[in-house]
Amino acid sequence: MSTSIYQQFTDYIKNETPVALATIIEGPGVGAKLLVARVDGVEKVIGSLGHPELDRVVARDTAGELEAGRTGVRHYGPEGQATPEDLIDTPTVVVFIESFSPAPQLWIFGAVDFTAALGRVAKVLGYRVTVCDAREIFATKRRFPMADEVMVTWPTPMFEKRGSTLGPRDAVCILTHDPKFDVPAVQGALSTSVGYIGVMGSRKTHNKRLERLAEVGVNSPEQLSRLMSPIGLDLGGRTPEETAIAICAEIIARRTGHSATSLKNTDGAIHS
Amino acid sequence: MSTSIYQQFTDYIKNETPVALATIIEGPGVGAKLLVARVDGVEKVIGSLGHPELDRVVARDTAGELEAGRTGVRHYGPEGQATPEDLIDTPTVVVFIESFSPAPQLWIFGAVDFTAALGRVAKVLGYRVTVCDAREIFATKRRFPMADEVMVTWPTPMFEKRGSTLGPRDAVCILTHDPKFDVPAVQGALSTSVGYIGVMGSRKTHNKRLERLAEVGVNSPEQLSRLMSPIGLDLGGRTPEETAIAICAEIIARRTGHSATSLKNTDGAIHS
Numbered sequence: 001m002s003t004s005i006y007q008q009f010t011d012y013i014k015n016e017t018p019v020a021l022a023t024i025i026e027g028p029g030v031g032a033k034l035l036v037a038r039v040d041g042v043e044k045v046i047g048s049l050g051h052p053e054l055d056r057v058v059a060r061d062t063a064g065e066l067e068a069g070r071t072g073v074r075h076y077g078p079e080g081q082a083t084p085e086d087l088i089d090t091p092t093v094v095v096f097i098e099s100f101s102p103a104p105q106l107w108i109f110g111a112v113d114f115t116a117a118l119g120r121v122a123k124v125l126g127y128r129v130t131v132c133d134a135r136e137i138f139a140t141k142r143r144f145p146m147a148d149e150v151m152v153t154w155p156t157p158m159f160e161k162r163g164s165t166l167g168p169r170d171a172v173c174i175l176t177h178d179p180k181f182d183v184p185a186v187q188g189a190l191s192t193s194v195g196y197i198g199v200m201g202s203r204k205t206h207n208k209r210l211e212r213l214a215e216v217g218v219n220s221p222e223q224l225s226r227l228m229s230p231i232g233l234d235l236g237g238r239t240p241e242e243t244a245i246a247i248c249a250e251i252i253a254r255r256t257g258h259s260a261t262s263l264k265n266t267d268g269a270i271h272s
Numbered sequence: 273m274s275t276s277i278y279q280q281f282t283d284y285i286k287n288e289t290p291v292a293l294a295t296i297i298e299g300p301g302v303g304a305k306l307l308v309a310r311v312d313g314v315e316k317v318i319g320s321l322g323h324p325e326l327d328r329v330v331a332r333d334t335a336g337e338l339e340a341g342r343t344g345v346r347h348y349g350p351e352g353q354a355t356p357e358d359l360i361d362t363p364t365v366v367v368f369i370e371s372f373s374p375a376p377q378l379w380i381f382g383a384v385d386f387t388a389a390l391g392r393v394a395k396v397l398g399y400r401v402t403v404c405d406a407r408e409i410f411a412t413k414r415r416f417p418m419a420d421e422v423m424v425t426w427p428t429p430m431f432e433k434r435g436s437t438l439g440p441r442d443a444v445c446i447l448t449h450d451p452k453f454d455v456p457a458v459q460g461a462l463s464t465s466v467g468y469i470g471v472m473g474s475r476k477t478h479n480k481r482l483e484r485l486a487e488v489g490v491n492s493p494e495q496l497s498r499l500m501s502p503i504g505l506d507l508g509g510r511t512p513e514e515t516a517i518a519i520c521a522e523i524i525a526r527r528t529g530h531s532a533t534s535l536k537n538t539d540g541a542i543h544s
Binding site for chain 2: 063065068075114120124125126177227228229230231236238244248253255256257258259263264267268269
């Protein structure tokens with residue numbers, strides 16, 4: 001590691017700035033490094049892998065990995081081809097990306113069948129998954145082996161104790177369908193700066209829930225605009241797994257501010 | 273199993289009709305069975321689990337499981353509550369759903385980094401995943417342990433040999449970015465009745481690809497309307513995993529004919 005990158009890296013780590021290092025581990029330029037940090041929401045890129053286009057593509061992927069708090073190996077062409085046009089005649093650049101940032105959190109309220117499917121898909125996306133339910137017989141690690149944590153708890157104490165750890169990268173999904181749980185879970189989530197709040201239920205359940213929320217003073221347009229309810233994109237899926245895709249797709253689109261319509265039917269660059 | 277359900281079931285199996293059995297394995301009504309078959313694209317439901325609403329909800333979920341060719345356990349309230357309003361005081365009905373139908377297929381052309389992420393998410397959705405690439409060093413089971421099959425093959429012989437096994441439930445994703453592969457892969461996919469054909473690439477690659485496809489006679493509106501290119505929903509994701517969610521979400525929405533916008537911003541029943 002060059003002295004200047006090392007210096008920057010250690011400074012960022014000391015300041016608790018999320019930072020990721022991309023290193024060429026195979027192919028032309030072995031050992032070259034790119035450092036990507038997110039400072040006040042803006043990405044800073046330091047170093048070079050030897051080609052401006054390779055730098056651009058790897059910086060983009062590294063920023064994505066950093067956002068998800070993930071570490072892994074990626075393959076590129078020497079000029080940054082994500083899936084090189086003619087890899088047969090060209091050496092592949094193998095890049096190891098390491099994120100120094102906590103994984104984003106997903107808290108799921110409700111130990112139901114949708115919970116397991118959502119947990120599995122969220123794990124692929126790199127989330128730290130916490131399942132919360134007040135019912136001891138349902139909230140078990142055995143039912144949710146994919147969860148990093150299964151908490152037997154009501155929503156209010158959970159948010160009081162740990163709500164301050166939730167930020168824009170994190171998500172809360174309320175799958176309980178039960179006002180006893182989902183009203184305090186919504187109140188708790190709204191009291192944090194969590195980036196995504198989804199609440200499951202039919203349109204009828206949604207309308208009843210709005211009444212109950214109004215009764216406890218949750219009725220401002222700002223508050224209601226943060227609630228994704230009914231949860232998920234309209235994919236027409238039926239199974240818990242399809243619902244999990246609909247929810248995760250909405251979480252991604254909401255974070256990036258994209259439209260979630262088919263790219264086929266939109267214009268402009270795919271990556272902004 | 274009652275004689276009449278057994279009779280129907282065996283008849284369907286003999287006719288190679290996709291069929292699923294839902295059986296209460298715990299809770300009120302243990303042993304009751306519902307049989308769901310798809311005959312000429314229409315679902316037939318036989319039997320009862322003891323409550324009309326429970327029958328309706330389980331039949332819906334069973335049809336979804338059958339469509340995905342999946343088997344699993346689901347939990348309901350005695351009156352079909354998917355996530356019961358007040359399970360604390362109510363017994364849970366545990367239903368085992370078994371599908372007797374091959375899993376839908378996903379063929380991925382291109383052994384690239386996106387392939388592994390797409391394979392992982394597709395496995396959660398119950399697909400049988402086949403990865404195809406002509407490049408022996410990339411198309412390995414070691415790189416794609418989640419795949420059911422990794423084929424070292426060019427697209428044309430693959431479609432010639434097995435294209436007739438693809439139907440409306442199946443999907444072909446072409447991630448190669450290389451006209452040498454994607455032009456014959458698109459031609460091969462269009463020659464089948466596969467339900468989803470997605471082709472990866474930037475807008476620029478997409479426009480160049482359209483020219484190459486026109487050169488080989490692929491240019492009718494019917495053909496081009498089947499190509500989802502650029503592939504996936506516009507979620508603004510950056511990583512292979514986020515792209516995998518964007519693709520799978522599009523596959524589901526395309527199959528069901530739904531809009532893929534947030535349910536929050538649409539009207540009407542969630543499940544049609």
